[in-house]
Amino acid sequence: MTAPEPAAEGSATPEAATLAVAVDAMGGDRGPVEIVAGARQAQEELGVPVLVVGRPDEMGDTSELEVVPASEVIGMHEDPGQGVRRKKDASLVRAAEAVRDGRAAAMVSAGNTGAAMASALLRMGRLPGVARPAIATPLPVPGTTHTVLLDAGANPECTPEWLVQFAKMGSLFARERYDLDEPRVGLLSNGEEESKGTSLVKRTHALLSEGVGINFVGNVEARELLSDAADVVVTDGFTGNVALKALEGGMKFFVSSLLGVMTASEETKAAAKVLMPGLAPLLEEMDPDTTGGAMLLGVDGVCIISHGSSSARAVVNAVRVAHDLASRGLVGDLRRAVSA
């Protein structure tokens, strides 16, 4: 990398105000006006300078915000690689360039996940020594910090060496994101015994057991993902994606069934009202809007990927997390950890 990159440089805690966050205004299912509203709210509430990147005439009111114009949009279902190569003036590409060029310390997008990855990879570049960047997705756990699942979908097929690197990067991410001293890192398998798993899992287990500078706690099963069994769970991007989407599908099933029961009659609606103060924090915890988004680990800059249906509130949370991780110098720490 030749371009300056504040987040990677920042070792201690640089001045908050200097670390701007670039927000892809065109990403997400709710449209640019919602995203820009969240960006403004973030700038006001957090005191973080926010750049909104996209088509100025579609963003609505951008007063007080710095606008980085970008005339093109990569759609939610567009091929990521093609989109990034062909649309040089896409909002996602320009957001990644803002980080590369030092105008922002981090980028946030609720758009096409693959295109966000490709933009970050092609414009910010990979950290030296990183074989493959991975998506780290935080999962809610009752009463304690989230479990970080990675890779949640960037690399469908992996080698044991890549998984070891994911384990190192995930451990560092959990340490800085959740203030954990020695995050417990588990390996996703179909049983806790080290004899369980595919050959990929067994070979990775052997490598992690040799000691690679992380707190490896052995295999964990998918039923432990929402429990306190581990702080970080490592897997390939295919399995991680399946686990994540199974959880999503299960939650959707349960929440919609529950709402159906609650709204069946006047009597049940009244009963639901009594339970709501207790249920609301639970539903909020399950809500992807509150987790601050997933992070692409291994590129030369902070890149936060929000849920496609992100609300203004989700954007505020994502900007908070992006700014926090940039302030802590996560990228510089990842660079050191991976090259070590």
Place this chain on the structure above:
Amino acid sequence: MTAPEPAAEGSATPEAATLAVAVDAMGGDRGPVEIVAGARQAQEELGVPVLVVGRPDEMGDTSELEVVPASEVIGMHEDPGQGVRRKKDASLVRAAEAVRDGRAAAMVSAGNTGAAMASALLRMGRLPGVARPAIATPLPVPGTTHTVLLDAGANPECTPEWLVQFAKMGSLFARERYDLDEPRVGLLSNGEEESKGTSLVKRTHALLSEGVGINFVGNVEARELLSDAADVVVTDGFTGNVALKALEGGMKFFVSSLLGVMTASEETKAAAKVLMPGLAPLLEEMDPDTTGGAMLLGVDGVCIISHGSSSARAVVNAVRVAHDLASRGLVGDLRRAVSA
């Protein structure tokens, strides 16, 4: 296979009374008395002759039931292969032998899943042409028949050809279990596009698209498992196990959170009482006791594997399903489909 095997022979619907079901009395976390109670209930309610297999002095009251004595037990956490090889008089082994020898048309166990598989495989044998038996697990879907997920854990690593065979066997199972004419078979992947997935998934997709006598509907994502997107979802045993356990963990998380909210105060308990008539069917649907258990497809006999925590009611459901599938001649149909 040299031994007679009624289930495989039966093409139409043989007399119900002739098709006995062997129940492993020693399997499951609740102990033999609970299992035997379920066996008796099944015999009484369904009019199906039930053989209980295990240690006679630990079974409690066995009046009216035929007892097949077996002096050994393979524990829940014992190595399956070793257990079956060393414990020739284990209840699971004797239950599989009862099917092999034609004393029963089907076996049911709530014990060690791996040992049930190994017993069935070693004693009943594989159907001719079957590369690997697979575990088919029904998942609840609101308002319609279950989605059959296979392989749910028997084979952590698979070839495309095995997955094609799983697709054929799963399709036939869904047809006979749920009376579906042309079950829709999906392939589990990390995206719906056929370009998505690991090389295993892509190669399997290509084979299934060539037309193998089933109704292939393309890739499905894990979030569709509890939806009506497909009747059968095919995957390797590692991914299937992860998806299943992620769903289990998610449900457990949700149910325990909900119960916590409901029992927080006298007021919430009263409100919960109002919602219970609506919630009960939902919770029952989620309850593994009601699905009748998973089936091992590809061995020369009906082998139903119940959840480890199976209650007497779960045993009744498993015996019903086992008997029903034996009556329909599922094993004979599988034999023809695989060799075709």
